[in-house]
Amino acid sequence: MDVHLVDGTYELFRHFFAVPQASDSEGNEIGAVRGVLTSVVSMLEAGATHVGVATDHVVESFRNELYPGYKTSEGVAPELLSQFPLLEEALELMGVKVWPMIPYEADDALASAAARAAADERVQKVFICTPDKDLAQCVVGTRVVQFDRRRGILRDAAGVVEKWGVKPESIPDYLAVVGDSADGFPGLPGWGPKAASLTFAQYLHFEDVPKDWRQWHASIRSAQRLSTVLFEQWNDALLYRTLATLRLDVPVFETVDELRWKGPRPEFERYCERIQAPGLHARASAALKSR
Secondary structure (H helix, E strand, O other): OEEEEEEHHHHHHHHHOOOOOOEOOOOOEOHHHHHHHHHHHHHHHOOOOEEEEEEEOOOOOOHHHHOOOOOOOOOOOHHHHOHHHHHHHHHHHHOOEEEEEOOOOHHHHHHHHHHHHHOOOOOOEEEEEOOOHHHHHHOEOOOEEEEEOOOOEEEOHHHHHHHHOOOHHHHHHHHHHHOEOOOOEOOOOOOOHHHHHHHHHHOOOHHHOOOOHHHOOOOOOOHHHHHHHHHHOHHHHHHHHHHHOOOOOOOOOOOHHHHEOOOOOOHHHHHHHHOOOHHHHHHHHHHHHOO
């Protein structure tokens, strides 16, 4: 079996800015919800059997307690935030496993689910459906891969190296020094993507980097300056790496069998009428019958 893990937060943001606004019969904004549901139905129609979707039920997480500058919901449109619980309800009615995250993030749920699914010998491949670079750290060989469904890009471990210049396990170290504006931490001064790629291509983690810059690999230019910054701001680097490291202990499921899609619940038909998208119920029902 294959397992498909979907970044519901990414999908909701993407559709919010890509599709027209729309309201349900109760006046709630549901344009992005309909877009995500359509996307998930298309996966089921294509033959996906074991599916899980993770969402940020609230944007804030335990990482905000570690670093005050970490991302928050400030500035996010209320019309977008209000659709998270609606999406979670809709996916449950569709019969899809959903993980609404508090106090973790959706990325933590995806990382935990990928690790747990990969531990099951029955699973042939795990698809982490998101282009988010944070999830690249979860890629394992050709078995756990990252899949950008919108652009049709499939990235295995070799693809991660090709894209960022480092192995999946070095992605948190890479992000720590380069910074991540989406998550709200700055990285270290003078550490750009090229320097980080060259460094962590040679040294897997911070702890492997020689403290004497003269022992650094010859391909790493400005080693003296980079070394000075890294070791003078060592605690900051460790903190940023902690922020970038996804948790693998989120309670997502006991067995991968919980992810098997068995069709929509009876209430899904009425829900689709409420959001003025009756075709979604018809498509989901047809996808079930085709199995």
